Amino acid sequence: MELAARLCEGVAEWRDPDAVVEAARQWLAGFFAPVAPEQRGAVFVAVAGGEVVGLVSVNTHRHFTGPVEAYIGELVVAPHAVRGGVGRRLLGAAEEWARGRGVRHLTLETAAGNATARRFYAAVGYREEAVRFTRVLDQ
Ligand SMILES: CC(C)(COP(=O)(O)OP(=O)(O)OC[C@H]1O[C@@H](n2cnc3c(N)ncnc32)[C@H](O)[C@@H]1OP(=O)(O)O)[C@@H](O)C(=O)NCCC(=O)NCCS
Numbered sequence: 001m002e003l004a005a006r007l008c009e010g011v012a013e014w015r016d017p018d019a020v021v022e023a024a025r026q027w028l029a030g031f032f033a034p035v036a037p038e039q040r041g042a043v044f045v046a047v048a049g050g051e052v053v054g055l056v057s058v059n060t061h062r063h064f065t066g067p068v069e070a071y072i073g074e075l076v077v078a079p080h081a082v083r084g085g086v087g088r089r090l091l092g093a094a095e096e097w098a099r100g101r102g103v104r105h106l107t108l109e110t111a112a113g114n115a116t117a118r119r120f121y122a123a124v125g126y127r128e129e130a131v132r133f134t135r136v137l138d139q
Contacts, residue, residue, distance in 0.1 A: 044056050
């Protein structure tokens with residue numbers, strides 16, 4: 001939950017970063033709530049020296065074109081542990097989980113302004129699929 005504070009990286013200037021972090025915390029808490037087995041996702045944590053240094057959450061959802069696919073909700077590595085391969089290994093764990101469910105795609109979203117995450121995902125084999133545009137309306 002402490003690491004969730006890093007999930008507002010690159011968030012658009014017109015969004016409330018505190019609300020982003022609060023939403024991420026609630027999504028993570030949701031993973032520990034009782035749900036039907038077929039709706040159950042997974043959270044993998046990376047531990048080094050007895051300390052949690054990263055986490056990834058993954059679940060399934062139905063893509064609008066029909067197939068069920070895996071979706072990564074949160075991926076975060078502690079600041080002092082970045083660039084050590086933790087993010088890559090966490091994604092690997094999520095990918096294994098997804099393969100075990102027989103889905104063909106693993107998707108995720110990140111902020112357009114999160115240059116580090118975009119470089120990271122490209123480096124580990126993810127391809128950009130969609131871009132969301134927002135216009136801030138004058139009141
Ligand atoms: C994005 C994040 C998860 C990457 O985790 P990490 O443990 O540092 O990533 P890895 O060490 O496994 O990096 C794998 C490869 O990604 C690329 N990469 C990672 N960080 C990079 C950076 N800052 N700049 C350029 N390339 C980068 C590199 O190719 C790297 O391989 P290399 O170190 O051998 O060159 C981490 O920076 C983070 O927690 N950011 C804040 C939270 C966040 O933005 N999460 C994603 C939003 S959903």
